[in-house]
Amino acid sequence: MSLFALTQPCSANLQVFPTRVVLTDQKKNGSLSMRHIGPKMERYRISAVFYQMKPDGSMSLLKDGRSEPTSLVQHLRFSPREVVLQPGTEQVLRLMLHPRKRLPDGDYRAHIYFEPADSAEQEGTAPSAANGAMQLRAKIAVAIPVILRGNATAKPAIENLQLVRKPKAAPEFTANLVRIGSGFLFGDLHLFFTPAGGAEESVGTILGLSSYIDSRTIRFPVSADADKLRNGKFRVEFRSPTAEGGGVQAHSEISLL
Known part of the structure; x- marks a missing residue:
């Protein structure tokens, strides 16, 4: 069981700052700072994803958002893509705009998604009496928006x-x-x-x-x-x-x- 928080600087055991990265044709590089505040070592996988906004303002993760007209997923390069953090340690993620071709004028976006590699831990070995499901402790992922500001108004x-x-x-x-x-x-x-x-x-x-x-x-x-x-x-x-x-x-x- 995995939960996520959009644009939240602190979620569960991970803090990420800033909570939004804005790139332009003149500013093609950015960075995010991660701080692990959990009590034990944690491994995080990092990826670029695309969320579709619904009319009620909620966000839905697309399995493959690269084909979306305003997707920045395929035009971002970032490193590292996986980190192991000890309690109280920090890591900087660096990202760069690297379009495969000249992009039409407009705004583009993606989210950098930080997910615990072990996204759910088993609390016990016995299933619950109600539905037979294992008791799980959710670990929460963090998603930070990356925006490319074009000439759109x-x-x-x-x-x-x-x-x-x-x-x-x-x-x-x-x-x-x-x-x-x-x-x-x-x-x-x-x-x-x-x-x-x-x-x-x-x-x-x-x-x-x-x-x-x-x-x-x-x-x-x-x-x-x-x-x-x-x-x-x-x-x-x-x-x-x-x-x-x-x-x-x-x-x-x-x-x-």
Whole structure:
């Protein structure tokens, strides 16, 4: 049994930084730093893979993503492809853009996938009484996106913004993040609420949100109490990452009763 985490810097026994690598025609090299924080030696296999994004924002691993129009898998060279790490040790992975032919203008992507060589350990020798299955302890793999920025452009828009109230649970907001153009979207979401006659306050931040398709659903909980989100305005902003200036790229607002 193997689990994976997309763009998570720390998962189970492995830390990987940075959580996103951006390449260009001028910057064709990059690196990732791995740190093993587990209690014993671990072997990791490293590969380049392609995830297909679905309209709900989830990601599905393709067995062979090299034929996808925006796949960078076949155009990446990286080393090493397998490492053995002792507890507390680090290893640097170096990668390079090496296209087999001139790529058409546009954005391309892949994920560098770090997987424990022994992706599941047997906890015991006896099957469970319920279904006869062996008890397994999952080891979690980490997938880090590698983006090639071409000359493609993309403008974001936020549509169909709604606030969903749930009994005995934090409220959630839903919206569609729409892409106008062919480039990839990457940025941060900032949530605000302004009560009638009051001052605006922040009620949530979602960092590192991406979209590789024309429209995807976004759904996240709001930190404020549901009873406080009444008789006012709720606003969502999509901003460029702080390292790129943090400017507002798109926004949407609704009135709450």
